[in-house]
Amino acid sequence: MINLKIDGIEILVADNTKLIDAAQMVGVEIPSMCHNNALPHFTSCMVCMVKDAVTGRLIPSCSSIAAEGQQIITKDIEVVAARKMALELLLSEHYGDCEAPCTTACPAHMDIPGMNRALAAGNADGALEIVLQKIALPSILGFICPAPCEGVCRRKPVDRTVNICVLKRFASDNGLVDLNKFRTNRLVGKRVGIVGAGVAGLTAAFYLSLNGAEVHVFEKKSMPGGEITDTDFNGFLPEKAVLRDFNRIVEAGAVFHFNTHITSKEIGSIIETYDAVIIAVGRFCDEMREWPVAVDSDGFVVASDDYFCSGNVFVVGSSVRPTRLAIRIAAQAWQAFHSVSKFLLAEPHSHQSVCFNSSYGKTGADHVLSWKKSDMVSNQVEFKTGFVGNEAKQEALRCLHCDCYKPNNCKLRIYASEYGARQEKQRPLLKNKPHRQCDSENIIFEPVKCIKCGICVRLARKYDVLPGFTFSGRGFDSVITIPFGADLKSAVGDYGKMFAEACPTGAISFL
Ligand code: SF4
Ligand code: SF4
Ligand code: SF4
Ligand code: FES
Numbered sequence: 269m270i271n272l273k274i275d276g277i278e279i280l281v282a283d284n285t286k287l288i289d290a291a292q293m294v295g296v297e298i299p300s301m302c303h304n305n306a307l308p309h310f311t312s313c314m315v316c317m318v319k320d321a322v323t324g325r326l327i328p329s330c331s332s333i334a335a336e337g338q339q340i341i342t343k344d345i346e347v348v349a350a351r352k353m354a355l356e357l358l359l360s361e362h363y364g365d366c367e368a369p370c371t372t373a374c375p376a377h378m379d380i381p382g383m384n385r386a387l388a389a390g391n392a393d394g395a396l397e398i399v400l401q402k403i404a405l406p407s408i409l410g411f412i413c414p415a416p417c418e419g420v421c422r423r424k425p426v427d428r429t430v431n432i433c434v435l436k437r438f439a440s441d442n443g444l445v446d447l448n449k450f451r452t453n454r455l456v457g458k459r460v461g462i463v464g465a466g467v468a469g470l471t472a473a474f475y476l477s478l479n480g481a482e483v484h485v486f487e488k489k490s491m492p493g494g495e496i497t498d499t500d501f502n503g504f505l506p507e508k509a510v511l512r513d514f515n516r517i518v519e520a521g522a523v524f525h526f527n528t529h530i531t532s533k534e535i536g537s538i539i540e541t542y543d544a545v546i547i548a549v550g551r552f553c554d555e556m557r558e559w560p561v562a563v564d565s566d567g568f569v570v571a572s573d574d575y576f577c578s579g580n581v582f583v584v585g586s587s588v589r590p591t592r593l594a595i596r597i598a599a600q601a602w603q604a605f606h607s608v609s610k611f612l613l614a615e616p617h618s619h620q621s622v623c624f625n626s627s628y629g630k631t632g633a634d635h636v637l638s639w640k641k642s643d644m645v646s647n648q649v650e651f652k653t654g655f656v657g658n659e660a661k662q663e664a665l666r667c668l669h670c671d672c673y674k675p676n677n678c679k680l681r682i683y684a685s686e687y688g689a690r691q692e693k694q695r696p697l698l699k700n701k702p703h704r705q706c707d708s709e710n711i712i713f714e715p716v717k718c719i720k721c722g723i724c725v726r727l728a729r730k731y732d733v734l735p736g737f738t739f740s741g742r743g744f745d746s747v748i749t750i751p752f753g754a755d756l757k758s759a760v761g762d763y764g765k766m767f768a769e770a771c772p773t774g775a776i777s778f779l
Contacts, residue, residue, distance in 0.1 A: 275342055299683050352688065387439065404475065411506070496510075539560065575600070675774075707756040
């Protein structure tokens with residue numbers, strides 16, 4: 269038996285125990301990418317570095333055997349720096365979009381390729397379910413959003429952008445969603461007053477109601493929509509679109525009080541009556557001068573990053589952040605909903621951690637196009653009418669699915685986020701032209717996302733899968749390939765799922 273200390277904790281382990289396993293015994297999880305306990309060892313990623321406190325050396329914990337009297341430090345500045353460097357080396361050869369460019373350009377961060385996949389499968393209900401996770405007003409925004417997502421669509425340079433905005437409207441008009449799927453009782457017993465039934469007020473009302481809060485919305489006009497109903501969007505925004513979204517919010521449980529003008533006296537009583545109040549009245553107006561909000565020299569209400577103003581009051585919309593883009597206001601309101609929820613539950617405010625996002629950058633279009641050469645170029649849609657019948661499916665089929673299929677469980681992305689690793693802006697030319705191979709079981713192989721951990725090669729050997737995967741080339745030029753030019757289906761045999769689950773990145777994944 270071997271006696272050693274890990275982060276100061278004494279532990280007795282059997283002979284030949286690896287440090288990564290010894291650490292786990294004392295509850296310390298060490299990051300690893302090329303390590304797989306079920307397979308013969310192969311040290312390559314160097315993400316699992318730890319420090320030997322006696323010698324001061326950094327060593328890979330997945331291949332170092334515990335030694336008598338050793339004192340191991342699993343995390344300090346040096347260890348963190350070494351892991352970060354190892355990750356950045358892996359990223360320097362890595363090409364891919366974690367999230368599709370359309371999703372990152374959308375202020376609401378909607379899963380656009382996910383919506384397109386559902387629509388391409390003829391599943392408008394599933395598409396609407398995806399849309400409603402981030403956008404409470406898809407019918408309205410389907411008419412008035414200037415669609416920053418479409419400006420970066422990778423399909424644009426080839427023929428024309430995928431018509432994301434009108435597809436979203438199609439999902440809203442044709443999809444049926446049981447709102448109970450979204451409901452939680454997190455905010456049951458909490459009362460929220462919202463002043464203003466414009467884009468911000470409606471959005472906040474939808475998500476707060478779905479989470480169990482009792483929501484009352486006060487609006488001076490006789491109908492919902494706020495400023496968007498004052499603007500003539502070239503006559504494009506029909507009342508039925510406003511009502512479709514509004515009815516969904518009523519179904520979610522929000523109670524609306526129209527023709528209710530809120531004076532300085534009434535705002536005081538709303539603030540006293542409700543656990544939280546959201547002021548969402550659009551641009552700063554004269555009546556607000558008497559309200560308990562501070563205004564800066566530019567005439568904007570002073571609020572923190574999480575839309576907190578003072579006491580139990582939050583402010584969202586164009587009175588606090590100057591924007592005329594409705595989708596930006598909707599995105600702010602979605603974040604304000606989270607801030608208000610935290611406030612109501614007395615949860616500490618935590619800044620959202622930044623998630624690493626690999627990107628092909630501008631060169632991506634050519635590469636992505638090589639994945640799927642769809643000849644389908646649908647007719648230009650008549651904007652006012654929108655897609656009818658099968659047209660939406662045809663349009664959704666034009667999407668190239670630029671997103672990665674392991675955005676949430678790719679170890680490279682998870683660790684890059686955790687260690688703040690960055691991808692070089694100027695990267696060398698690709699050694700390998702990006703391409704995707706897909707088999708009949710919907711397993712995908714994308715060699716440019718491979719970190720050469722060799723897990724797939726060792727798995728193929730272990731399970732006698734022929735031809736499996738192999739290393740070809742030497743040193744830095746080595747790549748993982750399928751031998752003899754075989755196709756993916758024969759490379760993975762009956763083990764596609766196992767390969768996809770074992771691969772630490774999106775190089776082998778499920779569609
Ligand atoms: S493999 Fe990982 S890091 Fe690369 S694009 Fe996919 S999710 Fe992002
Ligand atoms: S092709 Fe599809 S996934 Fe790619 S940017 Fe366009 S809509 Fe988004
Ligand atoms: S494709 Fe194979 S070598 Fe590349 S990251 Fe996945 S498992 Fe590792
Ligand atoms: S997990 Fe140790 S070198 Fe990759």
